[in-house]
Amino acid sequence: MTATVNESIRNGVDTATLFATLDAVKGAPEAARFQFRAANEWISGTHNRGTIHRYFGVGEERTHEHVFQFDADHPAVLVGRDNGPTPVEFVLHALAACLTSGLANIAAARGVRLTSVTSTVVGDIDLNGVLGLNPKVRNGYEKIAVRFTVKGDAPAEKLREIVEQSRNRSAVYDIITNQVPITIDVATD
């Protein structure tokens, strides 16, 4: 069996490490307490820049291998200069990324080899809400629709079950479909 050496690698996921991580957290649940962070600096108008680098997890302060920076802006039709996506588009990206990551992990854990996974996420929003023109209209998305195309060495039904389990264990799906409390503090000096 020439494939033995890399038998634990499936879909680019090291399943041996994945299962070892799960076992380690079972024995020390506190290791799973994470704090993620983003910083932001206003540039001009609706243009601003976010930085993602430091986080806390598995008991200590950590840094990503790179400093990630992302510009956000509004397009001209929304009185911006289109230097980056709108903030609400980053939410759609986060949702697709979260479901896709989970899908790859779950397929690997279940012994399914994926060949391709693509998705589109669309969010409908009525900007009469954020513009303050209609108090009956909410500020955020009315609804979001995700469409996955998943291919791999398993029957369609099994591929669908893997997507369903990814939804069941998705952090971003939970954040959007349920409620997360947010506090905002302001310093002015």
Next chain:
Amino acid sequence: MTATVNESIRNGVDTATLFATLDAVKGAPEAARFQFRAANEWISGTHNRGTIHRYFGVGEERTHEHVFQFDADHPAVLVGRDNGPTPVEFVLHALAACLTSGLANIAAARGVRLTSVTSTVVGDIDLNGVLGLNPKVRNGYEKIAVRFTVKGDAPAEKLREIVEQSRNRSAVYDIITNQVPITIDVATD
């Protein structure tokens, strides 16, 4: 008054265009119906790439001036290769960006000149949820805390009111603190 020509530009926001846009939408509320979109392609393991380009708004299909692409991944400690931020970090970035854009617009509309706006957003998450190790733990953030530092030519109380109004009209704040329905369809061929 030498400043007359650019009097409508404040904080990089063209307030004349902003107010004209508000008036236009008042007269044609359907113009405010937008659909934002993100596409995603799985690369390997938890690494995937999102693309943001097309959207619908003000009655027609539109494209951003650039094709925006963003990689997402998990760090090594979460069995990934750290090719990008985690999906949940993009959510924090989206929140900071949305509140900051709103703040600049609202300050401009209220005649306040900002000199600097920075913020940090932190989200606490217990990964026993997404790892499926404790059914009592939710998948998403337990709580998110935002800290703004805002400087400008207005008293502290007025700057705080502007942040408060930005929260009141923030799409991403609404999406996270309230509930948005998500549907997921799966094609396998």
